[in-house]
Amino acid sequence: MKFVCYKDTIIKALNSVVKGVASKTTMPILEGILIQTNEGEIKLTTYDLEIGIEYTMKCDIKEHGSTVVNATMFTEIIRKLPDSEINISVNENNLLIIECEGALYKLATMNPDEFPDLPKIEVENSIELEQGTLKNMIRKTIFAVSSDENRPIFSGCLFEIKDNKLNVVAIDGFRLALRKINLPVAVNDFKAVIPAKTLNEVIKILEDSFEMIKIGISKNQALFEMENCKIVTRILEGEFLNYNSVIPDNWQTRVRVNRTDLQNSFERISLISSSAIEKEKKYPVRVTVDIGKMIISCTNQTGDAKEEVFITTEGKYLEAGFNPKYFLDCLKAIDDEEIFVEFGSNISPCLVKSVENNDYVYMILPIRLKNE
Amino acid sequence: MKFVCYKDTIIKALNSVVKGVASKTTMPILEGILIQTNEGEIKLTTYDLEIGIEYTMKCDIKEHGSTVVNATMFTEIIRKLPDSEINISVNENNLLIIECEGALYKLATMNPDEFPDLPKIEVENSIELEQGTLKNMIRKTIFAVSSDENRPIFSGCLFEIKDNKLNVVAIDGFRLALRKINLPVAVNDFKAVIPAKTLNEVIKILEDSFEMIKIGISKNQALFEMENCKIVTRILEGEFLNYNSVIPDNWQTRVRVNRTDLQNSFERISLISSSAIEKEKKYPVRVTVDIGKMIISCTNQTGDAKEEVFITTEGKYLEAGFNPKYFLDCLKAIDDEEIFVEFGSNISPCLVKSVENNDYVYMILPIRLKNE
Numbered sequence: 001m002k003f004v005c006y007k008d009t010i011i012k013a014l015n016s017v018v019k020g021v022a023s024k025t026t027m028p029i030l031e032g033i034l035i036q037t038n039e040g041e042i043k044l045t046t047y048d049l050e051i052g053i054e055y056t057m058k059c060d061i062k063e064h065g066s067t068v069v070n071a072t073m074f075t076e077i078i079r080k081l082p083d084s085e086i087n088i089s090v091n092e093n094n095l096l097i098i099e100c101e102g103a104l105y106k107l108a109t110m111n112p113d114e115f116p117d118l119p120k121i122e123v124e125n126s127i128e129l130e131q132g133t134l135k136n137m138i139r140k141t142i143f144a145v146s147s148d149e150n151r152p153i154f155s156g157c158l159f160e161i162k163d164n165k166l167n168v169v170a171i172d173g174f175r176l177a178l179r180k181i182n183l184p185v186a187v188n189d190f191k192a193v194i195p196a197k198t199l200n201e202v203i204k205i206l207e208d209s210f211e212m213i214k215i216g217i218s219k220n221q222a223l224f225e226m227e228n229c230k231i232v233t234r235i236l237e238g239e240f241l242n243y244n245s246v247i248p249d250n251w252q253t254r255v256r257v258n259r260t261d262l263q264n265s266f267e268r269i270s271l272i273s274s275s276a277i278e279k280e281k282k283y284p285v286r287v288t289v290d291i292g293k294m295i296i297s298c299t300n301q302t303g304d305a306k307e308e309v310f311i312t313t314e315g316k317y318l319e320a321g322f323n324p325k326y327f328l329d330c331l332k333a334i335d336d337e338e339i340f341v342e343f344g345s346n347i348s349p350c351l352v353k354s355v356e357n358n359d360y361v362y363m364i365l366p367i368r369l370k371n372e
Numbered sequence: 373m374k375f376v377c378y379k380d381t382i383i384k385a386l387n388s389v390v391k392g393v394a395s396k397t398t399m400p401i402l403e404g405i406l407i408q409t410n411e412g413e414i415k416l417t418t419y420d421l422e423i424g425i426e427y428t429m430k431c432d433i434k435e436h437g438s439t440v441v442n443a444t445m446f447t448e449i450i451r452k453l454p455d456s457e458i459n460i461s462v463n464e465n466n467l468l469i470i471e472c473e474g475a476l477y478k479l480a481t482m483n484p485d486e487f488p489d490l491p492k493i494e495v496e497n498s499i500e501l502e503q504g505t506l507k508n509m510i511r512k513t514i515f516a517v518s519s520d521e522n523r524p525i526f527s528g529c530l531f532e533i534k535d536n537k538l539n540v541v542a543i544d545g546f547r548l549a550l551r552k553i554n555l556p557v558a559v560n561d562f563k564a565v566i567p568a569k570t571l572n573e574v575i576k577i578l579e580d581s582f583e584m585i586k587i588g589i590s591k592n593q594a595l596f597e598m599e600n601c602k603i604v605t606r607i608l609e610g611e612f613l614n615y616n617s618v619i620p621d622n623w624q625t626r627v628r629v630n631r632t633d634l635q636n637s638f639e640r641i642s643l644i645s646s647s648a649i650e651k652e653k654k655y656p657v658r659v660t661v662d663i664g665k666m667i668i669s670c671t672n673q674t675g676d677a678k679e680e681v682f683i684t685t686e687g688k689y690l691e692a693g694f695n696p697k698y699f700l701d702c703l704k705a706i707d708d709e710e711i712f713v714e715f716g717s718n719i720s721p722c723l724v725k726s727v728e729n730n731d732y733v734y735m736i737l738p739i740r741l742k743n744e
Binding site for chain 2: 070073076077080081082095102103104105106107108264265267268271272275301302303304305306307308309310
């Protein structure tokens with residue numbers, strides 16, 4: 001194997017595939033990158049048995065072949081080379097040779113035949129959308145995924161295609177995040193729950209661009225396909241919550257508020273509420289909605305805190321307890337400046353929505369206040 | 373106690389004094405900031421029994437008094453307040469009240485009488501220099517300080533005033549860093565070894581400016597005095613090495629090289645040399661100096677590496693072993709682009725100097741190569 005490439009091209013490829021390298025594994029081959037030559041291009045593959053990533057890049061092939069090299073060491077060396085032409089080859093002792101200006105590195109390799117095959121995917125359903133849109137949809141929901149290992153189905157985001165809409169939903173039992181878009185072309189209804197672990201890697205590879213990405217779903221796998229890069233992942237088994245049935249469709253108290261003001265107040269009050277020695281969940285903050293103002297307060301052994309936020313109020317006076325972290329997570333994910341917060345009673349979920357868009361909804365369950 | 377201040381003023385003060393807050397202590401009072409009012413100003417003090425920091429800031433005093441409040445909580449809340457006027461007071465229940473726009477915080481306080489006094493310093497000798505200069509002198513030497521607890525005297529930097537020069541020296545048994553300047557006015561000769569821990573905090577407070585700082589030395593303490601801020605620290609006891617006697621004054625091989633080129637080569641080769649399972653010290657890199665080129669190489673179970681750097685050579689052919697980390701630390705601290713590296717034999721120390729300036733010298737001891 002022998003090829004010539006430029007540093008910036010191969011670094012872009014490596015930055016994408018390293019996301020699929022196994023970090024803690026008893027199989028050293030999974031810590032490697034499989035390098036294979038084709039006509040006028042090389043293919044780099046990583047696979048940690050959950051996520052597989054393939055990246056194809058054009059380069060000048062001098063001699064065909066394949067090898068596996070430790071991903072971290074290879075990437076670190078390439079990253080530190082000068083911005084120049086790099087010669088990469090495998091010698092007769094099966095060492096990978098990297099040559100670039102005055103630098104010459106020889107790295108141990110592994111047998112490419114031992115690298116596990118990525119699962120073959122027979123795509124049954126697929127959609128196409130812009131990379132920037134998908135990145136935004138994941139970013140706005142993934143924080144609400146459950147970390148409870150007893151309910152694995154909620155450790156992923158539901159991708160639901162229904163009536164030519166894509167809904168991405170995450171839920172953890174205390175809150176829900178829903179982001180929706182209309183699809184430009186008619187597609188079959190289908191759904192799949194994709195592990196948050198995969199999506200976390202996918203958003204690092206996605207660009208904020210109008211370039212397209214295709215999401216294909218088979219029985220057990222999902223495939224993300226971009227121009228040079230393919231990502232394969234298992235999908236989660238089980239029945240996701242019928243989320244529509246839990247989102248309330250009316251309110252008794254509605255607040256219109258500046259998102260940044262509300263976020264700053266929750267951030268400050270979290271300093272006090274999360275300083276309690278006992279679990280923060282047990283020390284909710286008290287949210288009081290009155291005419292023209294929302295008061296957020298809490299008291300514990302560290303001190304007292306009270307935040308007054310100017311709002312426009314519709315409906316009834318309300319007092320309820322909330323975990324400020326859940327508010328903060330969704331407020332940070334919202335780009336719009338003016339939002340509605342809709343409350344039912346002090347034991348029913350509250351919704352956070354944009355004043356202008358209806359492409360996302362966050363739902364947060366209240367926590368019973370101690371003196372209730 | 374009651375005063376009014378602006379967020380940006382008090383944040384600047386807090387950012388300086390928090391460096392003196394104890395992090396792991398059984399005395400909660402040392403995790404606090406002592407706040408005391410004076411005429412038209414407040415004084416903030418922190419003291420972890422090694423480093424004490426005092427900061428005085430002008431503000432509008434409404435009522436005199438003093439208190440101690442947890443430094444982290446107080447600073448975090450102030451940091452997150454809007455950029456506005458802040459009212460701070462202590463109420464009848466000894467709670468510290470922070471009021472700013474819609475935010476109202478009440479924090480538990482501690483008894484200011486229990487806050488330990490900073491050591492009184494009777495300055496015997498002192499010098500004045502620009503903050504930016506002192507910052508540069510510390511930054512260029514502190515990395516060579518020893519972490520060996522059995523030789524506490526080398527865990528600090530020597531400040532030596534001699535013949536109207538200031539020399540700052542750090543040494544750890546394997547390398548030495550020396551930075552020197554001429555003092556503009558005549559001062560008495562004196563010396564003191566200041567703990568690296570203190571200097572690390574001092575450089576965070578120093579600004580890259582022409583504003584002056586005064587360093588005063590008493591028998592056991594040093595005092596850094598800036599316009600609003602005073603830092604008190606103990607000095608280390610014991611005899612520092614007579615460093616002049618160990619720095620060689622001639623060479624057998626001298627190399628003139630571009631610092632960035634040499635640094636990049638050492639950075640890449642460190643990836644291989646430090647990947648060895650055994651201690652990196654035992655796997656030195658081999659430095660070979662020939663006519664017009666320096667070759668840096670190493671071999672271990674990860675692979676082989678060879679770096680060729682263009683140089684101008686004077687004197688003899690040389691081959692010696694070095695820990696690349698020691699080269700990297702000093703090359704990173706140097707700003708000049710053209711440097712000399714001066715070698716004696718393969719068992720005598722090498723010197724790194726600027727081609728143009730003589731205000732610093734680094735000395736690195738070689739390591740015996742395995743096949744020697």
